[in-house]
Amino acid sequence: MSKQFRIAVLSVLIVVFVSRAYGQAVVPLDSANPSGYLLLDKGLQYRITKAINSMYNFDFPTAEHDFTVIMYQYPDHPLPDFLMALGYWWRIEVDVTNTRYDNIFIQYLDRANEKAERMFDADENNKEAAFFLAAGYGFQGRLYSERKSWTKATWAGRNALKYMNLSRGEAEFNPELLLGDALFNYFSAWIPENYPMMKPVMALFPKGDKALGLRQLETVASNAFYTRVEAQYFLFRLYASEEKRPYDALRISEYLHGKFPNNPYFHRSYARHLYAVGQWTESVSESFEIMDRIDNKQVGYESNSGRYAAFYIAEYYYRLGDRPMAKQYYLKTVAYGEESESQESGYYLHSLIQLGKMETAANNKVQAKKYFDRVKKFAKRKHPAHKEARDFIKKNKL
Template sequence: MKIRIIGYIYFFMLILGCNRLQAQPQQPINLSSDSEYLLLDKGLQYRITKAINSMYNFDFPTAERDFLVIMYQYPDHPLPDFLMALGYWWRIEVDVTNTRYDNIFVQYLERANKKAEKMFDANPKNKEAAFFLAAGYGFMGRLYSERKSWTKATFAGKNALKYMELSRGEEEFNPELLLGDALFNYFSVWIPENYPLLRPVMALFPKGNKELGIQQLETVASNAFYTRVEAQYFLFRLYASMENRPYDALRISEYLHQKFPNNPYFHRSYARHLYSVGRWSDSVRESYEILDRIDQKQAGYEANSGRYAAFYVAEYNFRSGNKAVAKQYYQKTVAYGEESESQESGYYLHALIQLGKIESQAGNKAKAKAYFNQVKKYAKRKHPAHKEARDFIKKNKL
């Protein structure tokens, strides 16, 4: 999480760093029940719920069939194209190093943006059009920040900020729009606390409030329709990696896994949080299920998830004294790490260290040294794994 936050920092500052946090709220527009805004159509929300749930559950064919029906019914509206793009975003999210979905993701966002721009040009007061433009450019910025395409991220961020401001003033949009405020409130405090070099930059922005940010995320997670799951996603990541609230992270990831049992990202997060609170046997059960789904080539289950799952199984068996089984799954962790090109990840490096120790105890010094040298190859010198490998080689005269 903290490594990926580096990429988001720049983007968050572009999109969310505005003075609206200090401004008085605008007066909401009262809409009649026959509002022109499709986004607020309760009947459509009822009809689209199954499709959105299918998308988050990685049943993309079902979701996309329903999105195409909406596209047929509303050919000039950005909503169906945006939802199609969101489905591809979740394909990317499972393994953000994989770029094979980037182009189609951006193409759907561009289509949604063009339709929203036509709506906005026809009526500059159309807050729904502004909402979709803010969301479309916002997701583009998230992708470009992952790819370190800073010029494109800058363009996307500035546009997202502009349209986010223009979409304000509609009371029923507030739960959806609150996600941006929540993330700014949290990260504008967290970033300077954890990255002192960025404090002068952060001093240029309004002062945030981490506690308020979390409260706002909880509100979005409970009350929004289109951004609810996204808020829950951010919440459990913050609770797990930044707030030291592992049981709250487990609570949310357990709910998401139960609601979307075929979402590999939620599945591996649930296994991880079970492990972090000491429910190791439950974590191993889920990990075996993840590995089995990879073997069955279930949609979305791939090497990145396998690296997590194999590691939890290996650690459990190592601590239980089952060194032969532990060795097998540490080797799987390494294999999955290499397949997903995650050689600098903590799980990959720790698996190598454990394999080195196992081989050393078995008297296989040459194999042990090879594993530790591999750690030194991929870990930065200041990384704890690099130091542990150096120390072990020296102490054991490998």
């Protein structure tokens, strides 16, 4: 098992466990707040939710204004710094290959961790402090694993798990609590099923239940206050990939795009799920809108989203038999893929194959060979695209 794979699995576990800690740090709106924890303050809950909704909609100035006000009111509390970090995490989430927000993201998490550590040092029974430390180190671990900083990722992951355990013990809340339990139940069963070599590692954790986890996730997605959007985010990804329920994935992504129309991640996911169920016209319409927003330099819309959008448009024209238009947008897919350094992605590789086939049909074998050679360069040998390129070159004597 490679070191990269071990860290990737650790990153998944970090997300699961930190989400579990998050669920145990929040109560519904009608609950009392005998602990005095800031996260449980009813009035602040509303203000935080409003700001977080602005963040999801990529209205960062509005969100950060509200976060700054909270920071002014509670200068020694980790909450506002953590929320500022979340805003930068969503900027990163749109295209995780882009490193320009890494430093400021880590700086806000470090500040949140320092404040939480002071709270924890003053009172080791402070569950709120433990939660912020678990979440802060967890998000650091996610970023470091993306950047292949394996030592830092491992260190952050261990701290996240340590403080996650210490954050337990508050009254049992519902339905916010269920998000972490749902993810834990699903992934702790999913990992050993899909990666048998991880079974000894997963044996150290409680046994999961995928079916139960999915039902819990659906409950959170329908009923939660704070964690509803996060549950919906995980749910449509599971529906689309693991559960093979593309229409359910489409339903949720359509809702999220409607609620947060300026979120590029939700926008391209909606276009993708329309494409997956064969609603080609609607997918192309959304894809053109994505590309227009990229051209207009709308916040968050960049080459990674463009790679998705251009590919769906190219496929649409190819199926219509309009080869010139298909070629134009396959070339755009390739250009966006290179700009976002996504040359190993399926859309990039498939676009090169399609371009190679079209050039072969036009008797431009030299150019066709160049496209197929690029496929072989960027695709791993066991990748289907690599095999298709080899077979096509051989069959057509390129």
